[in-house]
Amino acid sequence: DTAVSQTPKYLVTQMGNDKSIKCEQNLGHDTMYWYKQDSKKFLKIMFSYNNKELIINETVPNRFSPKSPDKAHLNLHINSLELGDSAVYFCASSRHREGDEKLFFGSGTQLSVL
Amino acid sequence: EDQVTQSPEALRLQEGESSSLNCSYTVSGLRGLFWYRQDPGKGPEFLFTLYSAGEEKEKERLKATLTKKESFLHITAPKPEDSATYLCAVQAQNAGNMLTFGGGTRLMVKP
Numbered sequence: 001d002t003a004v005s006q007t008p009k010y011l012v013t014q015m016g017n018d019k020s021i022k023c024e025q026n027l028g029h030d031t032m033y034w035y036k037q038d039s040k041k042f043l044k045i046m047f048s049y050n051n052k053e054l055i056i057n058e059t060v061p062n063r064f065s066p067k068s069p070d071k072a073h074l075n076l077h078i079n080s081l082e083l084g085d086s087a088v089y090f091c092a093s094s095r096h097r098e099g100d101e102k103l104f105f106g107s108g109t110q111l112s113v114l
Numbered sequence: 115e116d117q118v119t120q121s122p123e124a125l126r127l128q129e130g131e132s133s134s135l136n137c138s139y140t141v142s143g144l145r146g147l148f149w150y151r152q153d154p155g156k157g158p159e160f161l162f163t164l165y166s167a168g169e170e171k172e173k174e175r176l177k178a179t180l181t182k183k184e185s186f187l188h189i190t191a192p193k194p195e196d197s198a199t200y201l202c203a204v205q206a207q208n209a210g211n212m213l214t215f216g217g218g219t220r221l222m223v224k225p
Contacts, residue, residue: 102160
């Protein structure tokens with residue numbers, strides 16, 4: 001069973017479109033995240049979310065919004081896509097417990113904006 | 115601002131040739147330093163967490179160490195299957211669960 005799964009694996013779209021990436025975890029974790037990995041392989045946090053709190057990296061444009069229908073899901077919605085949004089997006093989850101905060105990552109969604 | 119710098123960017127080793135990867139960091143109060151392994155087309159996979167200077171952790175051919183300014187990932191007698199990108203990340207005291215990652219070291223081990 002895949003612990004953190006995200007779909008689609010590849011997403012090719014035109015500038016200006018709106019798209020969503022879905023993420024589900026079956027680990028029973030209470031915190032989920034979205035990370036962006038650019039062409040130079042830097043992983044940057046976009047959002048951290050649990051039942052109580054959404055933490056947003058202030059550098060993330062407000063065109064990006066996380067949506068969580070329940071504890072096991074955190075989807076990423078992107079409005080008005082731009083060329084610079086092309087990257088690999090990773091979903092991750094963890095326990096919110098000190099000393100056990102390692103992240104479990106999904107396999108990534110490669111987004112290409114044309 | 116928290117910063118993580120990894121060196122070298124790429125490292126080629128012959129099978130059995132031991133070496134070390136470096137992770138230098140500046141953080142406003144370290145809560146934890148993490149090492150991950152990332153294979154092409156996959157998400158990062160957790161290796162170690164280190165919490166305080168002087169701490170060491172081992173797993174098979176890998177050993178991670180931590181000082182107040184940097185961490186090393188020592189690879190002893192590597193095998194081709196150790197080829198991957200190794201990522202270092204720090205968690206600051208005031209950053210909740212969010213990690214700041216370095217750019218990674220791409221390790222290639224030739225048979």
